[in-house]
Amino acid sequence: MTSVTLNAARPASGDDWMTIRQQRTSNALSQAHDDGLTSFEVVSREGKILTLADGSSCVEFISCSYLGLEAHPALVDAARQAMERIGIHLSASRGAMSPVYLRQLENLLSDIYAGASVTVFTSTSNAHLGVLPLLGSGKMTGYPTRGSVRWLVDRTAHASMQVLRGVMSQFGAVQRVDTHDIDALRRHLAECASDQVTPVLLVDGVGSMSGLLPVLELSALLEAAGGYLYIDDAHGISITGRHGAGYAFENLGHRLPPNTLLAGSLSKAFGGAGGFIVLNAGYDTTQLRSLANPLVFGHTISVPLQAANVAAAQLHLSSDITALQRALWTNVRRFDQKVEQQMLNASLQAPIRGALFATEKQGSDAARAFRRAGFIVFPVFYPIVETGKAMLRCAISAVHTGEQIDSLAHQINAQPNRTEA
Template sequence: MAKADDMLQTFDELISDGVRRGLVHNTAEDDRLDGRMITLGGAPTVNFGSCSYLGLETHPALKAAVVDAVERFGTQFSSSRAYLSAPTYPVAEEALSDLLGRPTLLTPSTTMGHLATMPTLISGDDVLLLDYQVHNSVQTAAKLAQAQGTRVELIPHSDLRTLRRRIGELRHTHRRIWYAVDGLYSMYADFAPFEALNELMAEQEQLWLYVDDAHSFSWTGWHGRGRALEALSPLALSRSVVAGSLNKSFAAAGGALSFPDAESRRRVFTLGGPLIFSGPVQPPMVGAVLASVELHRTAEVAQRQERLLHLIRHFNHLAAEHGLPLVSRSEAPIRCIGAGQPGVAYNLTARLRAAGYFTDVASAPAVPAKRSGVRITITAHHTEDDIAGLVDTLADALPRALAEEGENVTNLRRAFHRQLSPMYAVPALNAA
């Protein structure tokens, strides 16, 4: 097994390669932002790297709420919530609880929410099974639970056969068996297998779920509740913690940790480390939270959700027509085009940048190095022409990037053989 220092050195080399190529650690050069375009190297570029999927960060109601909150409460409220909360904090938590239909805590970030919740609710009598691709923030919080005596294991991605087997082996020696997943995985954009999990939870009374639903919050689900709160059965939700992000599609700040009962929420609020020793979401962004909650109750957000879904389907359709190696066929705003080796992913991203499209690189440590790709995020700011231009450029650039990096289609398909179906046979690459 690789030592931690060796792994850090490998990741440093991979990321530093991206820095040298000018493809990571970038800064937008604009004086004002409209959500769609950014300036890089003096050139206007369509931004396909934003996680504000509904495009609400420029909405007049949210901007006005931030200005109002600054005028009323100042730029910050510098107190631990263990002692004192800003006036609008409990109002925001009540609004979020009503929106999500569950007792909810507003935390400074989703990561801080995990750090507060997991070590508090998952005890030394429990076992925590982590999906191999669950978000780094969950894995970090799991280490705190592990330090307190919780047994922690990694299991293969979305492998419910292994999960079922481990439940059978652990059920007599542990109180609860927690399974931690992402509602929507942030790189390859596949959803957790909620239907199968509902069935398994009905069978296994000791099974509990911990769901990081950060990337599906707001842009999908009734009033933006996300995928997990929509797809999990009432029984499954009675044994689930679901975390949403207010810092992505919700266009505000913080994390929303929702609990199956008021006592779990009380316990985390009382004992969760970051809620005792860290600062809160600051008043300007609490104002944005409240405005976003109200907006999510309106038809406008439902219309934006429909428009975003239309753009996602448009991308999927064009990608299939061009035979692009789309890693997941889900209808999610995150789209990943497989590239294989990191060098190919960087090369392809550079070609997209030169053509006027900013995208992210999906590479280690976020994904296995040999299964790197180009991570594209679609937002309601985009147009159909933006999508079409990006896909055309991808179809032209991918075979060139493979050839320039000394790679080929066979290796790419081999790297993603579990994800790529026959419909993504990459005919465009065969012609290269």
């Protein structure tokens, strides 16, 4: 999720962001843990009904697997067969050896992304860590820079990018920007031109709790300024777009502009595990494999999950993905129609909704009421929301039943202290 603290400019006191976060963070989350309102231990599940370690059962609206693919028989069977053939993992970097599924997966992802070059990492965070330093160095093949780069980090960009500011600053200055203020963004780009540096704008496509960004317009702005747009669309992958290519790629017209880099997740709606980077067709991936630290020094995704990723990619290239997307958006529309007071992200093409509360206590009390009613959602506090406030994050899936959607909406409507988004 997006971090408020990481976005803040470093204060005059010189305190680092971790110290600031510690100073501003209350005990609300730890208290929610102690009260059994989060950190649930799952024993088994059937659809969206979980059996927890305390013996209780509940309907969950927490998982980021928005299409329910993680329990699809094709993925489960593929993982089981791979484990029987090779084992749990090969315990080696991909430069040393990798299961055959890795090459298959990257080829299938290239098909999903209209022939673009795709490299798989163990996580989206590791994709950022591997690609951004290479881009910032000016030595990335096909992505030249003039002078140094200037990183323009959107205020709602995911924490996995925000936390790399210290790494990015080795290659150029880092500035916080608000991409919703296009006029201000244009001024930042004009300053980059005046200073003869290359702007690199870092954004989310579908934010975990921050709505959607007009990535096509942003890509064009950066192209005109001689810069690059770097998109983390982890939450947008699979839920929309041809072959489940995601919100950002769909918004770009199902083509990757030469100045745009797209990072995605295999661990959310895709149904498997890991992350990936989409680059221009023809990019020499041996450069990443030889220079990106997570690929040079880290292990590959475990074998059964790689095989599950391949099965998921094959489903994405079939008609099955369209039916799952349709089911997801039917549930999202149903939920929006049933909720009486507008929630965060309401009416947007995003599967996440947020119920806001003016105080942490009100949010915790609401989470407690949900738990008693047999539902679990994710209560979040600072730094996800403003200091002293709270939000219940509700993730809607294609595999929720209509009755479950209606019951959640009824429970939200029953909360007396919710504030308007």
